[in-house]
Amino acid sequence: MKRTVLVTGANRGIGLAVARQLAERGNSVLLGSRDSEAGEDAARSLRRLGLDAAAVRIDLNVPATIDAAVNDIGKSGRQIDGLVNNAGVLHEKPLLELTDSELADSVAVHLTGPIRLIRLLVPNMIPRGYGRIVNVSSGWGSFAEGMGGPGAYGVTKAALNALTVRLAKELPPTIKVNAMCPGWVRTRMGGEGATRSPDEGADTAVWLATLPDNGPTGGFFRDRKPIEW
Numbered sequence: 001m002k003r004t005v006l007v008t009g010a011n012r013g014i015g016l017a018v019a020r021q022l023a024e025r026g027n028s029v030l031l032g033s034r035d036s037e038a039g040e041d042a043a044r045s046l047r048r049l050g051l052d053a054a055a056v057r058i059d060l061n062v063p064a065t066i067d068a069a070v071n072d073i074g075k076s077g078r079q080i081d082g083l084v085n086n087a088g089v090l091h092e093k094p095l096l097e098l099t100d101s102e103l104a105d106s107v108a109v110h111l112t113g114p115i116r117l118i119r120l121l122v123p124n125m126i127p128r129g130y131g132r133i134v135n136v137s138s139g140w141g142s143f144a145e146g147m148g149g150p151g152a153y154g155v156t157k158a159a160l161n162a163l164t165v166r167l168a169k170e171l172p173p174t175i176k177v178n179a180m181c182p183g184w185v186r187t188r189m190g191g192e193g194a195t196r197s198p199d200e201g202a203d204t205a206v207w208l209a210t211l212p213d214n215g216p217t218g219g220f221f222r223d224r225k226p227i228e229w
């Protein structure tokens, strides 16, 4: 069945790979991008491959863009079946050296932006009895793996993980919400020395975004296998 999936931060990196793989599986993808031109370029690159893709402007630092995007999608008559909270920011500083705006950016992109999107989209998923939410997290936000990431990154990814656990308890089982770590991926964030391609990094998110009805919810995954929080 063809589903519509919104992917944030989809103009490049892992998000673009997630969007392309979802579209290659026959889904319709909405590419969230804070830069309209970059989002449109990315969507066009997928349409050139014959895929069903459109861009939507979402800057997770600007709540009004989230509200407007969801409103416009609703007005166009589209229903969103899946959400991949992929956008991410990495401020490479110890926690106490961050500026207010770097701290706020990390919180907005990894926590409050995803919550706002989920809050807007879930009420439309529940009556239709289907929803897939994927939170692109990181081993750097895992207590079990030692919270290794730079301050705001690790702390806000841990918060995204906590959000995943909490939401899985509050949502009906037809709405599946899971977190995943893509591994170390060759993107602007991961750098050229990383061990995985964007397609490899995207695989587990795509799997979680297309889970069957008996699939897991409330878990944390890497390489399609459960990992510790």
Ligand SMILES: NC(=O)c1ccc[n+]([C@@H]2O[C@H](COP(=O)([O-])OP(=O)(O)OC[C@H]3O[C@@H](n4cnc5c(N)ncnc54)[C@H](OP(=O)(O)O)[C@@H]3O)[C@@H](O)[C@H]2O)c1
Residues within 6 Å of the ligand: 008, 009, 010, 011, 012, 013, 014, 015, 033, 034, 035, 038, 058, 059, 060, 061, 085, 086, 087, 088, 089, 109, 136, 137, 138, 139, 181, 182, 183, 184, 185, 186, 187, 188, 189, 190, 191, 194
């Ligand atoms: N690469 C890795 O090794 C690695 C490892 C573990 C986890 N992750 C996670 O994987 C996800 C994707 O990362 P990536 O490696 O693909 O990084 P990336 O290439 O740096 O891409 C990050 C994406 O997030 C977007 N973004 C940043 N701030 C935003 C905002 N305020 N509103 C909307 N979009 C925003 C960027 O948009 P612009 O183009 O406008 O900047 C870009 O599309 C992130 O959540 C990251 O934390 C990555």
